[in-house]
Amino acid sequence: MTITLEPAPEFDPLAARQTQDWQHDAHLLCCGVDPSGRFVVAGGIDHCIQRWEIASGTKTTLTGHTNWVRTIGFSPDGATLWSGAYDGQWITWDLTARTPQPVRQRQAHQGWLRGLAVSTDGQQIATCGNDGLVRIWNAADGQLIHELSGHTSIPYCVHFVPESSELVSGDICGAIHHWRTTDGQLLRKLDASEIHNLIGDLAPFGGIISLAFSPDRKRLTATGLHKTSNAPAGNRRAVALSFDWASGEKLPKQESIKKELDSTMWRAQYHNEGTLLGIVEKEVGFWKPGEVDAFHLIATPSDIFDLDLHPNQLDLYTAHFDGHVRCHHLAAD
Amino acid sequence: MSNSTYRPCLSPHHSLARRQFVGDLCAGGAAVASGISLFSHPAGAAQLAAHGRSVVVIFLGGGISQFESWDPKTHLETGGPFKSIPTSVPGIHISELLPHTATRMHQMALVRSISTDLDDHGLATNIIRCGRTTRTATEYPELGAAVARGLERTDFPLPGHIRTMPEGIGRRNNNSAYLGPQYASVSVGAEKGGIVNTQLPDGMTVETDSRRQDWRRFVNKRHRQKVQTAEMDAWTQSYEQALRLMERRELFDISREPSEIQTAYGSSPFAKQLLLARRLVEQEVPYIEVSHDGWDFHHNNFEFHLHYVADIDRPFAHFLTDLTERGLLQRTLVIVMTEFGRTPGINAGYGRDHYPKAWSMAMAGCGIQHGAVIGKTDEKGAEVIDRKVDHRHLFHTFLQAVGIDSTGQFEIAGRHFPIADPAFGPIQELLA
Numbered sequence: 001m002t003i004t005l006e007p008a009p010e011f012d013p014l015a016a017r018q019t020q021d022w023q024h025d026a027h028l029l030c031c032g033v034d035p036s037g038r039f040v041v042a043g044g045i046d047h048c049i050q051r052w053e054i055a056s057g058t059k060t061t062l063t064g065h066t067n068w069v070r071t072i073g074f075s076p077d078g079a080t081l082w083s084g085a086y087d088g089q090w091i092t093w094d095l096t097a098r099t100p101q102p103v104r105q106r107q108a109h110q111g112w113l114r115g116l117a118v119s120t121d122g123q124q125i126a127t128c129g130n131d132g133l134v135r136i137w138n139a140a141d142g143q144l145i146h147e148l149s150g151h152t153s154i155p156y157c158v159h160f161v162p163e164s165s166e167l168v169s170g171d172i173c174g175a176i177h178h179w180r181t182t183d184g185q186l187l188r189k190l191d192a193s194e195i196h197n198l199i200g201d202l203a204p205f206g207g208i209i210s211l212a213f214s215p216d217r218k219r220l221t222a223t224g225l226h227k228t229s230n231a232p233a234g235n236r237r238a239v240a241l242s243f244d245w246a247s248g249e250k251l252p253k254q255e256s257i258k259k260e261l262d263s264t265m266w267r268a269q270y271h272n273e274g275t276l277l278g279i280v281e282k283e284v285g286f287w288k289p290g291e292v293d294a295f296h297l298i299a300t301p302s303d304i305f306d307l308d309l310h311p312n313q314l315d316l317y318t319a320h321f322d323g324h325v326r327c328h329h330l331a332a333d
Numbered sequence: 334m335s336n337s338t339y340r341p342c343l344s345p346h347h348s349l350a351r352r353q354f355v356g357d358l359c360a361g362g363a364a365v366a367s368g369i370s371l372f373s374h375p376a377g378a379a380q381l382a383a384h385g386r387s388v389v390v391i392f393l394g395g396g397i398s399q400f401e402s403w404d405p406k407t408h409l410e411t412g413g414p415f416k417s418i419p420t421s422v423p424g425i426h427i428s429e430l431l432p433h434t435a436t437r438m439h440q441m442a443l444v445r446s447i448s449t450d451l452d453d454h455g456l457a458t459n460i461i462r463c464g465r466t467t468r469t470a471t472e473y474p475e476l477g478a479a480v481a482r483g484l485e486r487t488d489f490p491l492p493g494h495i496r497t498m499p500e501g502i503g504r505r506n507n508n509s510a511y512l513g514p515q516y517a518s519v520s521v522g523a524e525k526g527g528i529v530n531t532q533l534p535d536g537m538t539v540e541t542d543s544r545r546q547d548w549r550r551f552v553n554k555r556h557r558q559k560v561q562t563a564e565m566d567a568w569t570q571s572y573e574q575a576l577r578l579m580e581r582r583e584l585f586d587i588s589r590e591p592s593e594i595q596t597a598y599g600s601s602p603f604a605k606q607l608l609l610a611r612r613l614v615e616q617e618v619p620y621i622e623v624s625h626d627g628w629d630f631h632h633n634n635f636e637f638h639l640h641y642v643a644d645i646d647r648p649f650a651h652f653l654t655d656l657t658e659r660g661l662l663q664r665t666l667v668i669v670m671t672e673f674g675r676t677p678g679i680n681a682g683y684g685r686d687h688y689p690k691a692w693s694m695a696m697a698g699c700g701i702q703h704g705a706v707i708g709k710t711d712e713k714g715a716e717v718i719d720r721k722v723d724h725r726h727l728f729h730t731f732l733q734a735v736g737i738d739s740t741g742q743f744e745i746a747g748r749h750f751p752i753a754d755p756a757f758g759p760i761q762e763l764l765a
Binding site for chain 1: 395410411414416601602626627628629630631632633636637639640641644679681682684
């Protein structure tokens, strides 16, 4: 008797097809798949978080914030969810509970909390907000560990450097700060101000909206917008600007050139094999390392504001303006 | 999301050399000589009593969102991410983006029930400025021209209708219609000493300049004995007004203010324009307009309002404080004007589009009921549900607040023109 093993499906964006479509009734701003792969979670302008069990599609609503839910993060085991909102608070949730309730919450910032990240080991969370500060918290008890000041404009996002005691934060004027989390020391600054504009000489537009590290940690990628021609009308182009992490040298920008779309790259994420996935309005673009133009775009019906890959690296979840969370399977199987 | 492209309604970038400035004034003078009389309505005493009053319009071109300013709907998902805050008047809440302004609400009034029907920037700006439903920019005089005419005083040395801008020298604009160009706005920069290019050329002494002006007057007078036309008189008058303006150029130089005053206002272009406006109010200039453009946020509405409203909040509140402390607010009407509101819904770019159906305006100072809120919008901010008013009611109200009888008429060369739309009247309950 001969046993034939099915080959593992290969990541192939060109074969992408939508496999799931869950609907909520409010515009969604953020989403993520927990590291265990059980749930997809999305936050919206209704101040709520929606949790869908991927296997069953069962939806559960988490309430506790009092303003737009802008950002989420998970513990490495997927059991704990942190959410951050424009009410300036972060909330800890037991994600596995039947109906999760706030376990702990902190008024983290004056004004909007814009960015939140969980360290690779799950020991710390970092947040940033309209008060201009980056704060590092003990994930276990919620105590403030460090308050990092130095951004001269509003920090938009934070991201832990994988497998290290370091953190990066990016602000709305394009400054990236590289911090050591053990003592809060600023290690260096990177300049991505070219993906920011000042509108009317007073309002920053763009900046560092998200940050991502390549799987080999050789590249730090900042995403946002550039080529602004009429900001109040939304004329701009999505862009990813990467830095060689060791040298700080800028690498060629990546954008959608063949298909020009008014768009902001609200999020980009690397696939484990090195492809960059980024939001381009209603589409998701795919870039090979070092290539300027996207080699493929997959279209969706509504503007995308966040994306996350399932731990299987084959299912891509996107959060949309129309309140939907959609899943595209990125393989031919 | 709307595909409309923002077109600035006001261009602050026009600048003219002194020669053209004088030339424009001359053109304005022609109308003076052509026979504009006093108001034909027997309200002369009231008009005289109004002298010394000023109107300051802060025009937020592009359309500020009422939700992110005067009429927040924080209970709605689409109300946006900003909270409302209490003000110095119990029961009145405005956006948290206006914390300094909130402390001055006891000197202010809000109209939350404006409903107009034009969503084009240019057309909407025109009707709100002219108080008439018209699609022709030059058909009716703008508020500034009507106020300049209504509060006009003999031998007042300054233009009665001034628009400030960040920098540069002004020009006469075409916004006074049948009242004539002398009531059209003159634009003046707040930076670099205000009126530039008005110094005597290098090498020319005051005495030399005085002699050449005397020579000009002599020649004019001699020529006038042979030929007399309205146009010539207008040219003559315009030269004299330009000279008076030049003699008072220091009034436009905000750097003459004590440093603590300049610091208190702030260093932004808008703050400097407000400081210039205060100096002009002190001089009893009838109408001053301060512009702050770019509020047309079809995209990224909330981020932009976060910064734009902050840019006006503190200087505006300080402006009211400064006017109060100098005893000027009691004779000055301040209007925070825009051309329309923004949609209750949020588009896919997190912007708000044009919405003339239900929007708001704020006022402060003389002639109005302080702490008043006129009208109401529905829960979603989509419809006016109480005391619907439009640009025509507002125009009457602005004029009557400074003592101009808006039901009267301008008599020009024997023709009578209603000052405001005679089919409408002021918001009576808003008037003090």
